[in-house]
Amino acid sequence: MSKPALAPPPVIIVTGANGGIGYGSCERLLFELCQLNPPDAQPQAFASHVKCDQRSPAGYKGLTLIMACRNRKRAEVARTKLLNWLDKQLQSLRGLPNYDKDYVDNFLANCRIEVEELDLASVSSVFKFSAIVHQKYPYVSHLICNAGICSFKGLALSNWLRLAKQLVLDPMGLITAPNFHSQNYGELSADNLGWVWQSNVFGHFILFRELEDLLAQSPFDCSRVLWCSSLESTPTFYDPNDWQLRKTEHSYESSKYQIDLLGTTLNLLAIQSTLADGKQTRHFISEPGVCSTSINANLVGPLLDYLKVFLFYIGRLCGSVHHTINPWKAAIATVHLALAPVIFLPLFLNSNPSKPVRFGAHTGRLGNEFVGLSPVKEWEAHREEGLDLIKKCDKLYESIKREEASGSLNRQAGGCKF
Numbered sequence: 001m002s003k004p005a006l007a008p009p010p011v012i013i014v015t016g017a018n019g020g021i022g023y024g025s026c027e028r029l030l031f032e033l034c035q036l037n038p039p040d041a042q043p044q045a046f047a048s049h050v051k052c053d054q055r056s057p058a059g060y061k062g063l064t065l066i067m068a069c070r071n072r073k074r075a076e077v078a079r080t081k082l083l084n085w086l087d088k089q090l091q092s093l094r095g096l097p098n099y100d101k102d103y104v105d106n107f108l109a110n111c112r113i114e115v116e117e118l119d120l121a122s123v124s125s126v127f128k129f130s131a132i133v134h135q136k137y138p139y140v141s142h143l144i145c146n147a148g149i150c151s152f153k154g155l156a157l158s159n160w161l162r163l164a165k166q167l168v169l170d171p172m173g174l175i176t177a178p179n180f181h182s183q184n185y186g187e188l189s190a191d192n193l194g195w196v197w198q199s200n201v202f203g204h205f206i207l208f209r210e211l212e213d214l215l216a217q218s219p220f221d222c223s224r225v226l227w228c229s230s231l232e233s234t235p236t237f238y239d240p241n242d243w244q245l246r247k248t249e250h251s252y253e254s255s256k257y258q259i260d261l262l263g264t265t266l267n268l269l270a271i272q273s274t275l276a277d278g279k280q281t282r283h284f285i286s287e288p289g290v291c292s293t294s295i296n297a298n299l300v301g302p303l304l305d306y307l308k309v310f311l312f313y314i315g316r317l318c319g320s321v322h323h324t325i326n327p328w329k330a331a332i333a334t335v336h337l338a339l340a341p342v343i344f345l346p347l348f349l350n351s352n353p354s355k356p357v358r359f360g361a362h363t364g365r366l367g368n369e370f371v372g373l374s375p376v377k378e379w380e381a382h383r384e385e386g387l388d389l390i391k392k393c394d395k396l397y398e399s400i401k402r403e404e405a406s407g408s409l410n411r412q413a414g415g416c417k418f
Helices: 020-033 072-094 101-109 123-136 157-169 195-216 251-272 294-300 302-317 332-339 379-412
Strands: 011-015 063-069 111-117 142-145 222-228 280-287 357-363 369-375
Touching: 011 020, 011 195, 020 063, 020 072, 020 332, 063 072, 072 101, 072 111, 101 111, 111 123, 123 195, 123 379, 142 195, 142 332, 195 222, 195 251, 195 280, 195 379, 222 251, 222 332, 251 280, 251 379, 280 332, 332 357, 332 369
Parallel strands: 011 063, 011 142, 063 111, 142 222, 222 280, 280 357
Antiparallel strands: 357 369
8 A cells, every 4th residue: 555645845934943932843843743644733632523534744755944043153053952852852753653764764854954044123134034035945834933022120029029919819820920020111123113012023924924925835725824922911901002012011911912813813814815726824823831941040040940840830730731831842732733734723712703712732730731722812802903903014014115125225326224
């Protein structure tokens, strides 16, 4: 019996891939794609109702993984680390029941891991990155918008008081979505845009628009843009009039809520506008749960960071599904969204159109990871803001493109940009 045909090589861009959940996503993608019928591509519990013979492709001819990072030196170090890690994992892969040496050898022979510079807080950097991708690659199948920042302040006395209060009144909330951190506000990027907003939201929006034509060239029926949100996403602090998040003291939570609105709205619009050849570019929202990364370690110091991780494990043992803790487990939702057939990915929670879904990384008490669903918060109350936000971002994007083009012509003529 002949083997099924292998699928074409995906071309996957991961922003912020040199550390944290971005790096964990790269690890997990490589490990999964080295297997025929990757486990992360199989239906999760929420797709058990699907009555269909469709499954994930029986392997791929190769892979191009583009690590899009702000600092090339750190990215190159991460790339070397990733390759060394994969070499060690091949031993465990050989012990799997579905291990196929010929397939793995062929896949690895056609597996490319590339590093490209990308600073999402610089529109020039995004345009330059896009131009390089257009020059080097015939298509993009997946854009994983993972990179993000939070502009924390140090822990002042008032923070410690809020921490103590949340510890008494809401101990699980303290280790899931803490409210004692203070954030800077009013910070602007070099482009005179809200810095956190540009880094988390608008930089990725420009990147998607710039790569939209390459996503349409994907050999798969559906190319995918994965917007990485957070458990801390909330409309509580979001003011649509402050859409660049310059004034709010909760720019991180608000930027993640904007991601929920953008990803959901773009996905609904994509479904309504299938291309003439039947292809779509779909948008999905993932969230990694509660993961320990270097951000908090740098904020609170090593001692408190160890205590924090210990409490994360206590929270998991007490029944929290959200404490993924390490980047490998935190990446499962993103990798499932990248690899699973679209028919396994519901649009709405319990088929309720007022509850579009986010796909979250969950774990059981013993750390077994799986993908769960949660609704976009207060969607019905804010759905028009999603459309309005896209219009504002598009208007600003087009204005910047004209300005960049004009500046390029002026530079060629020996003039000035402005």
